[in-house]
Amino acid sequence: MIALYADYIANLRALFSELDRRPEDFQTFNVRLELAAAGGLIVYETTRRKGQTDSLYYGRSAAGANQQISQGSAFSAIDRFFALGQFLALTVETNGRKGSSVIDARYPHCAVNFSYRKKGQPVTRSMLMVFIGFNDEADALQFAAATINSSALVAERPHYMERSYEWK
Template sequence: MIVFYADYIANLRALFSELDRHPEQFQTFNVRLELVAGGGLFVYETKRRKGQTDSLYYARSATGANQQISQASAFSAIDRFFALGEFAALTAEAAGGQGADVIDTLFPHCAVNFSYRKKGQPVARSMLMVFVGFNDTADAERYVETSGSSAFVSERPHYTERSYEWK
């Protein structure tokens, strides 16, 4: 039985929006989101350590080279992905390349590496997962059935060395 992540992504979307709009509320963060959708790649990368913030936002078409884009464009692409109706998460083995046949380029997928500590919080939190996005639960169930369920997370919370929910 595959578990789905619409609720998790809704919370992640809110946190991502907060970080994008109000980074001053965070003591530290290290965020890298890589979205593959429509034959292109969108990357939103930003980090703050010791009061210094470094950011990089770029896109690449299927046939082109990397091209720097604005923060707003990168945010918009990722936010549209997070607005989809349902999500399945790949297991660490599938996300690490052993399940490349599971990822259908017709469905957007996003690697999320998100670590942060808000001001006033005693500890940092981090997560590392790859999500496949779908219009709704019916689409997600059909896709999972045809692609093999062993590539998808089947129990929540999900924790392995190479892929984990918030810790």
């Protein structure tokens, strides 16, 4: 069986929206989201340490070079990905090989590295995972069934490995 992540992504989407709209609610954060879709790449990167926030948002088309884009454009692209109907996650660590062997350019995928501590919280929470987005559960299950290296897909939640993990 394969683990489905629509509920997890819904919560992540809400947290991402909150951070984008009200960063002052967070004591610290370090967020890097890399969305690969339709041959292009969108990167949303922002960090707050010691009261200082640094951000970088850029995109690249299939044939182009990196180009700086607005925060709103980067946010919208990532938010559209998070609005898809179903998600699978890569284990990243599959017998010493990267999980990229199952990445199919026909499906958008997003690497999520998200660490934060809200004001008043005693500890920082962090997660690091790669998600593949699908229109619905049927598409996700069909993709999983056709994947040759099924061990590259997360089968059990919560997922914790040395280099990829749900919240800790």
